[in-house]
Amino acid sequence: MASCRAKDHENEIQGFLAHQKDRTEQQAAMNPRRRSQRNAGRAQTERRHRTGGHQHRWRETTLIAKWADLEWRRRWQAKAKNRTETTWKTPWGKPIIPLYEDLTKAEATALFLLRTEVIGLNAWLASIKVPEILPRCECGWMRQTVHHVLFQCPQYQRADFIAQCASERLHEVLSNKRSAQAAAKWLI
Numbered sequence: 593m594a595s596c597r598a599k600d601h602e603n604e605i606q607g608f609l610a611h612q613k614d615r616t617e618q619q620a621a622m623n624p625r626r627r628s629q630r631n632a633g634r635a636q637t638e639r640r641h642r643t644g645g646h647q648h649r650w651r652e653t654t655l656i657a658k659w660a661d662l663e664w665r666r667r668w669q670a671k672a673k674n675r676t677e678t679t680w681k682t683p684w685g686k687p688i689i690p691l692y693e694d695l696t697k698a699e700a701t702a703l704f705l706l707r708t709e710v711i712g713l714n715a716w717l718a719s720i721k722v723p724e725i726l727p728r729c730e731c732g733w734m735r736q737t738v739h740h741v742l743f744q745c746p747q748y749q750r751a752d753f754i755a756q757c758a759s760e761r762l763h764e765v766l767s768n769k770r771s772a773q774a775a776a777k778w779l780i
């Protein structure tokens with residue numbers, strides 16, 4: 593079971609990376625001048641890092657290289673039994689890639705992070721024992737999870753996003769193309 597889920601997760605990563613690669617090539621084709629600057633720009637963006645624990649407003653797109661490396665895969669597989677994230681619940685064989693269609697790179701990254709809950713939410717940071725991070729949200733709620741931020745946290749306006757949701761179940765919202773993409777756009 594765990595290895596099956598790990599395989600789903602791997603499929604999600606690969607689908608996501610394929611989407612991002614297509615987007616990069618499309619953007620380069622539309623704007624050839626950027627092609628020569630791309631390598632220099634990439635090194636610069638990789639040096640930008642997240643800081644602090646309240647990260648659902650961050651805008652960077654290049655951290656994905658880190659999520660995909662072997663360390664993350666190893667960690668995910670080790671934790672597979674207890675995970676509740678959307679990607680672990682996605683039924684075996686369900687095509688993931690359409691969820692990312694038509695999204696910009698930044699939006700696709702946001703959706704990927706929502707679905708894997710590796711976005712820098714405090715509950716997740718605390719769960720992997722990042723020093724000095726408590727799972728509590730700034731609003732006072734005990735756990736700052738993706739569900740809390742998307743549906744409950746009083747710090748955010750979300751009427752436009754909720755209007756796109758047919759359900760308040762996180763797994764369903766993030767597995768439906770319309771509401772998943774609305775969530776990604778709302779997040780950034």
Ligand SMILES: [Zn+2]
Binds near residue numbers: 736745
């Ligand atoms: Zn909150």
